[in-house]
Amino acid sequence: MSDLLWTVGPPFILLNGVVILITYLTLLERKFAARLQSRVGPYRVGHPHGWLQPIADALKLMLKEDIVPAAADRGVYNLAPIVFLVPAFLMYAAIPFAPGLGLADLEIGILFVLAVSSLEVIGLFMCGWGSNNKYALLSAMRAVNQIISYEVPFILLALVPVVLAGSLRLADIVDAQAGLWYAFYPVLGWLTFASFVIVSLASENRIPFDIVEAESELVAGFRVEYSGMKFALIQLAEFTHLFGVACLATLLFLGGWRPATGALGPVVFLLKALALFVLIIWVRWSFIRIRVDQILTLSWKLFLPVSLGLLLAAAVWVVVARGGSGG
Amino acid sequence: MADAAARSVIELGYGGNERLVMNMGPQHPSAHGVFRMILTLEGETIVAVDPIIGYLHRCHEKLGETLTYVQYPSIASKTDYVSAMTAELCYVRAAEVVGQIEVPKRAQYLRVLAAELQRVASHCLWLGTWCMDMGGALGGGATLFLYCFRERETILDLFEALTGARLLYGFHQIGGTRYDLPAGWDATCRETVAQVEERLDEYEALLEGNPIFLVRAQGVGVISPELAQEVGVSGPLLRGSGIAHDIRRAEPYSSYEDFAFDVPVEAAGDCYARYRVRMVEFRQSIRIVRQVLDGLPQGPISSRPGVKSVAQVKLPKGEAYARVESARGEVGIYLVSEGATKPYRMKWRGASFSNLAVAGLILPGHKVADAVAILGSIDPVFGEVDR
Amino acid sequence: MVGTALTMVRATASAMRVTLRNLLRKPVTVHYPDVTRPYPDRFRGVLALTYDPETGEENCIGCRLCEYICPPQVIQVQMLKAEKRNYAKIFYLELYACEFCELCVQVCPTDAIIMLKTFDLAVDDRRELLLDKDRLHALGRQFPASWATGTGLRAMQAPPKKGGEKGAAAGDAGG
Numbered sequence: 001m002s003d004l005l006w007t008v009g010p011p012f013i014l015l016n017g018v019v020i021l022i023t024y025l026t027l028l029e030r031k032f033a034a035r036l037q038s039r040v041g042p043y044r045v046g047h048p049h050g051w052l053q054p055i056a057d058a059l060k061l062m063l064k065e066d067i068v069p070a071a072a073d074r075g076v077y078n079l080a081p082i083v084f085l086v087p088a089f090l091m092y093a094a095i096p097f098a099p100g101l102g103l104a105d106l107e108i109g110i111l112f113v114l115a116v117s118s119l120e121v122i123g124l125f126m127c128g129w130g131s132n133n134k135y136a137l138l139s140a141m142r143a144v145n146q147i148i149s150y151e152v153p154f155i156l157l158a159l160v161p162v163v164l165a166g167s168l169r170l171a172d173i174v175d176a177q178a179g180l181w182y183a184f185y186p187v188l189g190w191l192t193f194a195s196f197v198i199v200s201l202a203s204e205n206r207i208p209f210d211i212v213e214a215e216s217e218l219v220a221g222f223r224v225e226y227s228g229m230k231f232a233l234i235q236l237a238e239f240t241h242l243f244g245v246a247c248l249a250t251l252l253f254l255g256g257w258r259p260a261t262g263a264l265g266p267v268v269f270l271l272k273a274l275a276l277f278v279l280i281i282w283v284r285w286s287f288i289r290i291r292v293d294q295i296l297t298l299s300w301k302l303f304l305p306v307s308l309g310l311l312l313a314a315a316v317w318v319v320v321a322r323g324g325s326g327g
Numbered sequence: 328m329a330d331a332a333a334r335s336v337i338e339l340g341y342g343g344n345e346r347l348v349m350n351m352g353p354q355h356p357s358a359h360g361v362f363r364m365i366l367t368l369e370g371e372t373i374v375a376v377d378p379i380i381g382y383l384h385r386c387h388e389k390l391g392e393t394l395t396y397v398q399y400p401s402i403a404s405k406t407d408y409v410s411a412m413t414a415e416l417c418y419v420r421a422a423e424v425v426g427q428i429e430v431p432k433r434a435q436y437l438r439v440l441a442a443e444l445q446r447v448a449s450h451c452l453w454l455g456t457w458c459m460d461m462g463g464a465l466g467g468g469a470t471l472f473l474y475c476f477r478e479r480e481t482i483l484d485l486f487e488a489l490t491g492a493r494l495l496y497g498f499h500q501i502g503g504t505r506y507d508l509p510a511g512w513d514a515t516c517r518e519t520v521a522q523v524e525e526r527l528d529e530y531e532a533l534l535e536g537n538p539i540f541l542v543r544a545q546g547v548g549v550i551s552p553e554l555a556q557e558v559g560v561s562g563p564l565l566r567g568s569g570i571a572h573d574i575r576r577a578e579p580y581s582s583y584e585d586f587a588f589d590v591p592v593e594a595a596g597d598c599y600a601r602y603r604v605r606m607v608e609f610r611q612s613i614r615i616v617r618q619v620l621d622g623l624p625q626g627p628i629s630s631r632p633g634v635k636s637v638a639q640v641k642l643p644k645g646e647a648y649a650r651v652e653s654a655r656g657e658v659g660i661y662l663v664s665e666g667a668t669k670p671y672r673m674k675w676r677g678a679s680f681s682n683l684a685v686a687g688l689i690l691p692g693h694k695v696a697d698a699v700a701i702l703g704s705i706d707p708v709f710g711e712v713d714r
Numbered sequence: 715m716v717g718t719a720l721t722m723v724r725a726t727a728s729a730m731r732v733t734l735r736n737l738l739r740k741p742v743t744v745h746y747p748d749v750t751r752p753y754p755d756r757f758r759g760v761l762a763l764t765y766d767p768e769t770g771e772e773n774c775i776g777c778r779l780c781e782y783i784c785p786p787q788v789i790q791v792q793m794l795k796a797e798k799r800n801y802a803k804i805f806y807l808e809l810y811a812c813e814f815c816e817l818c819v820q821v822c823p824t825d826a827i828i829m830l831k832t833f834d835l836a837v838d839d840r841r842e843l844l845l846d847k848d849r850l851h852a853l854g855r856q857f858p859a860s861w862a863t864g865t866g867l868r869a870m871q872a873p874p875k876k877g878g879e880k881g882a883a884a885g886d887a888g889g
Contacts, residue, residue, distance in 0.1 A: 036736055036737050038741050040745075211696070288458060288462030290539050291694065291697075398785045477742055480742075484754075491816065491862065529732045533732050536725045537725040537728075538722055628871060631873075633869070637821070
């Protein structure tokens with residue numbers, strides 16, 4: 001019995017914790033965006049300051065009618081939000097929040113996280129396909145195009161800390177930042193961290209790279225045919241993935257839970273991830289979007305060579321500066 | 328032709344390229360009003376445009392024939408509702424030319440004050456909506472939109488203190504203006520324009536030198552000077568294409584010759600040039616406002632007695648065309664009077680109507696995403712287009 | 715290459731600095747309806763009919779000038795003749811079609827019709843916005859009046875007689 005509890009309990013707690021955290025992150029985004037724009041944001045629901053707004057939104061979406069287009073491919077259409085959502089949650093399984101406090105401490109941690117986060121693309125495309133809507137499909141194709149173009153530099157840049165630390169295990173990468181966080185390594189660290197943030201914005205379809213949602217000004221985005229709880233699941237998945245990438249960046253570049261140890265570890269970790277998340281929101285509400293051809297040009301002509309170069313530089317540095325140490 | 332094209336969804340063009348006919352509007356989030364464009368696309372590129380207007384037609388020219396000279400100025404503001412002061416000004420000027428009615432100096436200065444403040448407010452709205460079109464309703468565009476509207480609201484507060492209304496004023500009447508400045512308005516006005524000028528620096532910091540913005544605006548939507556003159560565009564579109572024509576300079580009206588201001592001209596003819604022209608116009612308008620406040624003479628605000636009845640103004644027989652430089656360009660009224668209390672015929676020349684005509688000619692060849700940027704830089708107001 | 719990267723960094727920093735500055739400013743939101751903005755003196759709000767403050771009599775003499783001047787023709791008046799002065803027998807004002815242009819206030823010879831410093835008269839049924847004479851008088855008692863009256867507006871617009879006293883008044887009127 002206690003065996004069962006031990007197997008089911010931690011994932012249950014993690015999953016619910018993540019969902020609640022992400023739900024309140026939407027409130028954070030709305031309040032932060034509002035303050036940037038000289039206004040107040042959600043205020044009355046859960047007066048003051050809108051503490052109950054996310055709950056109200058969730059309830060509203062649950063009560064909405066679930067409309068399935070008549071000509072939609074029902075199986076794909078219904079499954080798509082789930083396929084979109086599950087990899088986002090799965091990412092959190094391999095992320096350690098403190099030394100020893102992670103659901104699964106994998107030897108190939110980062111490989112698992114990167115692989116699973118790439119599965120999102122399938123869910124996105126299923127949304128566009130299952131809707132049986134020409135414009136949703138076009139938009140989904142463009143989104144897939146953009147995300148896949150940015151996956152390559154994303155992975156290459158994520159490998160730089162791996163090379164520097166000499167291990168695929170996420171806890172080892174954090175421990176290797178005991179002296180100096182990788183984000184602050186001169187030139188190599190700054191460039192890698194900055195590029196990683198920009199590339200992850202692009203692979204998340206966030207402004208300034210959200211031409212996919214800009215389609216909705218003229219036609220419609222890939223999620224146009226979704227309403228009610230399915231729409232909520234898609235939104236949840238996007239936010240979860242975004243925060244997951246922020247957590248990953250914290251582990252890889254910002255020293256994870258360091259310098260705190262013990263009980264303060266997860267707190268410090270979450271604070272750092274939140275700070276990165278706030279930076280992402282700040283960027284979103286400060287810039288207009290880039291045109292689609294420019295987005296793809298940037299990916300293939302700028303970020304790919306840059307990430308290759310940085311990976312090479314990291315490898316050279318490891319060999320030269322440390323005499324090729326590390327396993 | 329338009330309907331037939333709209334009914335067929337895909338036609339095969341030359342080279343076997345699939346051409347997609349897409350309908351944009353009349354309701355779309357690109358917040359310019361009711362405008363319908365039927366775009367023929369090849370991939371991402373626009374190949375043909377069929378613009379359709381008329382969704383906001385409210386029979387202004389007929390109203391001009393049925394309402395008297397006393398009643399119509401309040402209605403005139405509803406054509407270009409974003410730049411209402413200049414619309415009213417145009418009508419009363421036309422009537423004053425026909426009737427050879429003198430306007431006292433103070434009233435002329437007040438008219439200039441209202442027109443220039445209105446220009447600042449209108450350009451605030453233009454900048455906000457243009458950035459929102461380019462940047463998305465959720466994103467940096469919305470941020471700039473809210474900043475611009477925050478500034479616009481302060482100017483509308485000024486108008487509210489002056490006339491009692493925020494958008495459609497009824498400020499002008501034949502012979503002068505209807506309201507005089509309340510006590511303390513002078514000081515509030517100076518504070519407000521000082522604050523707007525400061526905030527303009529912030530907007531420029533958000534946009535200038537930002538490669539994202541420059542890529543969206545430079546080289547996009549080029550209007551050559553020949554095309555501009557052929558189609559008959561006016562205002563910032565004309566000045567952004569290198570032609571230095573501003574009615575306030577060319578045919579000064581309402582004491583504009585008393586004020587010193589620069590007329591910005593840019594040669595490139597693209598969206599960025601029009602943006603620069605309007606940003607300079609912001610500051611020049613504020614400059615004029617300050618000059619008016621400094622030099623405002625005492626005196627009556629109307630050369631005719633206060634309005635007491637609906638048939639008070641009777642103009643002699645005659646006809647006149649009066650034009651003003653509104654925020655959008657040349658707004659004109661051609662008035663034909665047969666000696667009655669109402670015009671025999673009143674024709675509006677809407678600035679946005681002629682400006683919008685150029686959209687159909689310059690859009691082909693651009694990407695779909697550029698269409699909204701170009702429309703935004705043309706700055707149409709459909710009350711003026713459809714009247 | 716480095717040049718463009720530097721411009722990008724500078725542009726990013728300047729944009730984010732502007733948004734940061736606005737983050738630290740007080741929001742401009744007015745928490746309506748808990749807080750209301752003060753109405754300016756000349757606010758053109760809902761219309762109302764007035765009484766003479768000294769005698770308590772209705773000001774309206776049923777002359778129908780407001781009915782004739784109203785551009786959307788929302789006013790309907792019928793005169794009631796009496797010995798000393800006339801009254802309005804009926805006075806309907808269709809507030810849902812009113813343009814709030816203040817022309818009726820402008821022409822009223824007795825300052826009977828005025829506008830109030832209020833605008834929020836939201837109703838469930840549009841017929842409640844068809845204001846009859848009693849309703850108009852009740853509104854006039856309920857809300858503060860704006861500055862504008864017929865005589866006030868006409869005095870502000872009238873050109874000065876010789877001596878210029880009216881001119882001085884025109885320059886200072888209102889506030």
